[in-house]
Amino acid sequence: MTELTLVQAINRGLQQAMHDDADVVMLGEDIGLNGGVFRATDGLQKEFGAERVIDTPLSETGIVGTAVGMALYGLKPVPEIQFQDFIYPAFDQIVSEVAKFRYRSGGQYPCHLVIRSPYGGGVKGGLYHSQSAEAYFAHTAGLKVVIPSTPADAKGLLLSSIYDEDPVLFFEPKRIYRAVSGEVPDGDHRVPLGVAKVVREGTDLSLFAYGAMVHPALQAAETLASDGPSVEVVDLRTLSPLDEKAVLASVEKTGRAVIVHEAPRFCGYGAELAALFAEKALFSLKAPVARVTGYDTPFPYALEHLYLPNAARIVAAVRTTMAAG
């Protein structure tokens, strides 16, 4: 075990994979000499060489498209998109190609790669360094979408993603790259994909969150602990495929659900969870499902503190939900 920040844990995960498997190759903007703008790839080009840690020209479609070819050949590419906000030039590659290769070739051409990208607000990054675009990708069949919330999960989920057989969008909560640290197992630590985690047990209400939002969710649960309801917090960890069993079990136990994410509400990931509860757990529900999310606006700059869900907003939603039934 080693105490690491979340970004260090990602760095160690990448290092482990590069060390264990010579077919792991990384490509992206500023990831080599500069070690990535957040230092997630710090030292890796030095250790593994410029052939396996490639500084590319400024083209996200170039990065992902080239990674697709590498994957078709049989390498294990781990492209980095510097900010998730800049993933859209590669959207065509991801949605039209990456997601559909296996299906359209009858399984002849699996396209396994791990696209890493920092996402989310709270860093004063304004419209284009703050977005949470997970729903676009979760909506696309053929992709897996993974978002860790702790250093140990970051390393373990990353390594599982690298050795998975499917394309994985691995989104890293940049706001807690350094703000969160914890014990991380050494070596080839794996955390299985598709498995949610109950990070706090409770009996009255379930909070569902992922990535950076797990922390204010936990904070809200703590705040309420002394005199309020007993709140369970479920960290989804993998958004697609969703661990349906785990989330339904939690709702069936508590009878109340509040979903938290930074992304806008309309057609956000929370809508899928709410629909799932309506379809499969309606008769367990004692109160309407609530969502605490970003607003249906672009991500702001000066007022990001108003935009981002925080513990106070989550507490308010929990209280309203408890009052409703």
Next chain:
Amino acid sequence: MSAGTVPLPYDRAAIGAALGGDWEETLLAAHHWMTLARELDSRMLGLQRQGRIGFYGPATGQEAVSVAAGLASRAEDWVVPGLREQLVALVRGHSLTRYMHHLFANDRDPARGRQMPCHPSAREVKYVSMSSVVGTQITHAVGLAYGLKLHKESGVALAFFGDGATSGNDFHAGLNFAAVLSLPVLFCLTNNQWAISLPVERQTHVKELAQKAAAYGIASRRVDGTDFVACYSSFTQGLEAIRTAPGPLLCEFTLFRMTPHSSSDDPSRYQAPSWMPQALAHDPVLRLEELLTRHGLLSESAQRSMKEEAARLVKEAIAEAEAVGPPAPDSLLTDVRASGPRPEGPGPEVP
């Protein structure tokens, strides 16, 4: 000026030939703006470090291009900026105070504090709002130019972008569309030789980025972007050529990035120590000052008072902007769409 400055190679006759009749006035105006820009960059980077503004992207080393574009363009031209062209807006008449309100993202920011600093929007001078996404603006200039052509206006769309942007889709689509449709676009490629940590020789395998224009049937030229005289004359000539015979041109301005990429960057990780002396030798402000002094157009005292004046202007703008509070919470929810229901937002009870 510093001992290492590479002098600009012009005698008076050559300057007159390049800049036209009122060349002395042009040079002094340029010097005023470049002095102001330099002061602005150094003050704002300082304020960013003190946490008084959130971010700053300096244009230090690129002032000659922006000032030349601002002075040589006309009111009917459109400016589609890249990352470092805010000065073009100022030279075209966007007020320093309004820009400062934007840098502080306060309640009087014309864009209501919605963007990171250095992303101003100034429609009154036809300076288009930019995103942080590298390259997407290049095709926008093409569409603006289409409008100009359709309405038989004599304006030109100036598209600015860096060396990094030449690797992206919009560069290729933009050049191709502009050429095929014969549109009045001046592609202004500011090659400061870096895209964050990537040097231009790793961005492209061609020796000169300007060569890329040939593949689209577009004429191009390479201009020393630290030489104000060369920049100004290439803008006046380029714009004139496009106005007379509509069709795109590309100017590659060769530059030296004199600062970190932005307030978030640490070039010591990737830049060789030999870079900065080269860059400093091509400081466009020092090169212009040397030229002005050599030709007796700038006394030491005039230079001093110009600097003092710039410092005063910037200081006053900072004081005014810093006194204004943040945008009203309500502004979070406006301008999303012109019609339709207003998005739900934070209630008054939310902290």
